[in-house]
Amino acid sequence: MKMSDVAKLANVSTATVSRVLSQPEKVSKDTREKVMKVIKELNYQPHIVARQFRTRETKTILVVVPDITDAFFSEVLRGIEHTAVNNGYQVILGDTENDPEREREYANLLLQKQADGMVLLTARIDKEDLKKFSSQFPMVLACEYIDGLDIPTVSIDNISSARKATEHLIELGHTKIAHITGPMNVVLSRDRLKGYQQALLSHDLKIDPAFIQEGDFSFESAYNQMLKLLAFENTPTAVFVFNDEMAIGAIKAVKDSGLNVPEDIAVVGFDNLKMSSVYEPNITTINQPKYEIGQKAMDLLLKLINGETLQKKKFVLMDELIIRESSVSKS
Structure with missing residues (x-):
């Protein structure tokens, strides 16, 4: 199966198919949906290694969580995943199990060019290490934060x-x-x-x-x-x-x-x-607006990957007190 087969059935050029896969934001929504429909019907698998060689992009985002068994992170991850997929990226997940050394090992994947950027839902590693990683690669912190670092951050107060x-x-x-x-x-x-x-x-x-x-x-x-x-x-x-x-x-x-x-x-x-x-x-x-935290973090990371300069780095989303029976008796 070739890219030209997808282009023929979608009635677009191969260049358009390539853009849908590598730079979807530059293709109209209608065209993007038409091409993606054909890709799914044909089960077309683009040659990722060849694409990386041409564009130096993996179209992959690394998301690092402190504990995958914590139910809190599932909705945050869903917000990240939906936003990533809608923009032509796939997400790989790293679970540190609250171990800072594991967090550092996942960050090293960026040095090996195995991902285009990273969303950290944990921030336990050394501040200087984090500064080094964020100065070289697109990185966003969500939920947790570190004072004094110029890294885009999404959280509540x-x-x-x-x-x-x-x-x-x-x-x-x-x-x-x-x-x-x-x-x-x-x-x-x-x-x-x-x-x-x-x-x-x-x-x-x-x-x-x-x-x-x-x-x-x-x-x-x-x-x-x-x-x-x-x-x-x-x-x-x-x-x-x-x-x-x-x-x-x-x-x-x-x-x-x-x-x-x-x-x-x-x-x-x-x-x-x-x-x-x-x-x-x-x-x-x-x-906590968990899904929205994930969405916002991924939006910011995409901007960084696309070379945009962020005018604002810290985003504090609104929380809400939900009053139920454990504090106020039904009677």
Whole structure:
């Protein structure tokens, strides 16, 4: 099967077929769709190695995630994937399993010209290494960030959203509010802790160090830390938890201790995963625009790949507090 066969059936030139495959943004939508339809019907596979040799492009994007088992990233990845495919790119995925060395190894694929650019959904490697990579290749950070780096970044304001979640509990009348954090070597954990602390301070509430317990993103860690909080003589009446999966762990610990949510302990999570709306009780949480974060990150990366100069590098998308049963009783 040759490119000329595709061109003949689509009634376009071979040059147009080539542009659809290599520079789709330069072809009209109607023509692009017509050519892609023929390509799918014929199951045409372009000679990628030859194309790379001619254009020095792979038409491939590398996306690096800290933990592929974390449900949060699925919608972010979908936003990236849809935007990439619509622009003629394919996505390959790298899972670091929260290992900075693995993150560095994936970044090295750019040095080997195995991808045209990279979206990092994690930022754990050394700041100077990241600066080196981003100065040589198109790179965008999404969800996490590193202060002082001139790399395009897409995220929400984790400090203000955590403050909003904690203030919701304060407005309900709670004064003894605990926080189960994520790992403190991750910037998002530190930001959400800051938001929690800011909310308490702005309402003249004491920050009790014992009420701040560190988890590791997992259900199990939050379950154990919640049991520890419940063992204190002075137990909290509410808890803000780093993410929804951990919030489920905290609620399970409350239930297993013979208590009720929210009557005895109110719980607020973060991320608005699908599970948070079906779990009993439904979980109050902060909604992140996950799909839109992926879309925006990919849009920015395409601009960098196409040689555009970005007038703005930092993009903060809107979050929303979703109030459900875990903080407010149905009755």
